[in-house]
Amino acid sequence: MAQQPFISIPLDIPDVRVLKTEITKAGELILTVESTLTSTTCRRCGRTLTEGHGHDEARLLRHLPILGRPVYLRIKPKRFRCPFCDDHPTTTQHLDWYDLKALHTKAYERQLIVLLINSTLTDVAAKEDVTYDALLGVLDRWIGHPVRWETLPAFTTLGIDEIALTKGHRNFVAVVSARTSTGEVHLLAVLPDRRKATVAAFLASIPLARQAQIDTVCTDMWEGYVRAAQEVLAHATLVVDRFHVAQHYRDGVDALRKQELRRLREELPEAQRDDLKHTLWPFRKRPEDLSELEEERLERLLGHSPALRRAYRLREELTRIFDTARSKADGLRRLAFWRQRVARSGLTCFDAFLKLFDRWGDLIGNYFVHRQSSGFVEGLNTKLKVLKRRCYGLTHVGRLFQRLTLDLDGYRHFSPWRTAQASVHGNS
Ligand SMILES: [Zn+2]
Missing domain, CATH: 1.20.1320 (phosphoenolpyruvate carboxylase, domain 3)
Known part of the structure; x- marks a missing residue:
């Protein structure tokens, strides 16, 4: 057989060295790595620990594919012992490129998130050979719920729209969004119903400095929305969009x-x-x-x-x-x-x-x-319609919030072709 040409490429994962690379019979690439960091922080007293104390069980983390091959990183996390605390507890060293509970590296989770934009969990699970539950875990780590205000740019227009979740039933959820002066739409909340009290409680939870900046509330024709906006955002102009x-x-x-x-x-x-x-x-x-x-x-x-x-x-x-x-x-x-x-x-x-x-x-x-408010209302409503058709039966408002955030904001935040940014509202 002819000699295969070989290439070498940087691994791009900080603080590790590669101990071994192997290809399984199934063609998966397994890279065994070890941490090059020689200390960690005591989980109890917070002091720096340098006294090694063996390793945890090996973890196998799915990583970005290479030349079409699934890739796994295998690591035995280092353990350190605390000489300061009374009973000398041990702390496992944790590296930045994966989450404690995750089955994947953060780099691969980011790729999964991009795949989920305008798609379904079932679809992505099948394409990537990951489980549905693992994808739910990824969503929860990357798209937090509710919205984190400090991650949002300034906005002056607030929109209140709705989707009927089940056909024929009057089972509506209210969708609250923000539009920036540059036309970006950000999802603020998906509310479980469209009663005035529910909507008003959410509007009141908007940080006061943000409330003060809102000059226009664009709403569907519904008593609950209008009265809630009149009560909480009395200074803003109410508009029923065309x-x-x-x-x-x-x-x-x-x-x-x-x-x-x-x-x-x-x-x-x-x-x-x-x-x-x-x-x-x-x-x-x-x-x-x-x-x-x-x-x-x-x-x-x-x-x-x-x-x-x-x-x-x-x-x-x-x-x-x-x-x-x-x-x-x-x-x-x-x-x-x-x-x-x-x-x-x-x-x-x-x-x-x-x-x-x-x-x-x-x-x-x-x-x-x-x-000027029209385009964004129409754009959002088209997204809502598509999401509803795609994720038929999705009635959990937290999940709706995550999926809609991803559809609206996903490429801006997670595309590898754009400047790297932190997750939208997630805690990773
Ligand atoms: Zn300690």
Whole structure:
């Protein structure tokens, strides 16, 4: 057999020397290392110990792979005896590159954390051949819960959103986030319910100096959020973001489309029924984003249903108001005109939205003053939706907090291609 070419590369682990390298039959690389540090700190009195006292059991820690091979570091931690304390207790030396309870080196755990971004535990467990429970341990070590305020940059906008955890049930958790002036979104909390008391208690737990910096609270249309924010962050402007508004008025129009499709499928002659196909996205998209083919499809659909055409036009008019209103007064005046057109149209698909508008019109109007807030609300809500679909059945708020933090913040904090930084809120 031809001679294999060999290379040597630095191990990049501090305070150790390599005693032995071996490759197992399974192709795993096992590096036996020993500590080069000759002292530790007494766990009882805190003094420096230099009197060796044997070793602990060997530990096998999974490390970053090399050329596709799984790598393990094998180490027998040194023990030291204290000559100062009465019964001379021993202390095991601990090195910085692994955690006491971990099965992996910190470097490898960091890689696992990056793999978990936008992914599932089951997926990563299978790809890396680690156990589900080991991954939970990694999450707990790297993403602490709750948030550690001192790790967050300054922010002036607070967002309160929500996700329904189970379909059909009104089982909502509230998601509180912060947006910095540079547009970064940081997760602050996932709250177990959306009652005012729960939300207010969390808002009150925000350090006072941080509370004072918050000038805008961007919230979904929900009594509990608004009243909690009014109570605790009285100095901030409350805004119902256009994203939340749009969700509601678009829902109503989507429902009308479904209803009309059902009717048309029965009433239209066979030959024209194809006109109803592939109309969902042409109908939902913004008109300026439609291709020629989509425009034709939309036109054929609307041609069969005057009611749907009226609803479509009113929906687009409303969107345009949110795009172009120059001030709160201008926005609210145009919304009032829009409302009259809805009344004349005879449509009922905007009724639910109008009810919300009656209740929250003033806060919706604040959007026209603080219109910059929209992108982050939409971005966060997209993440929430994706996370919910991916981690179906995940109902533990602490875990939701960790997973969402990772999705929002993971690359910024853990990517090896960026400047090394400490964990987000973790204690490692
Ligand atoms: Zn001691």
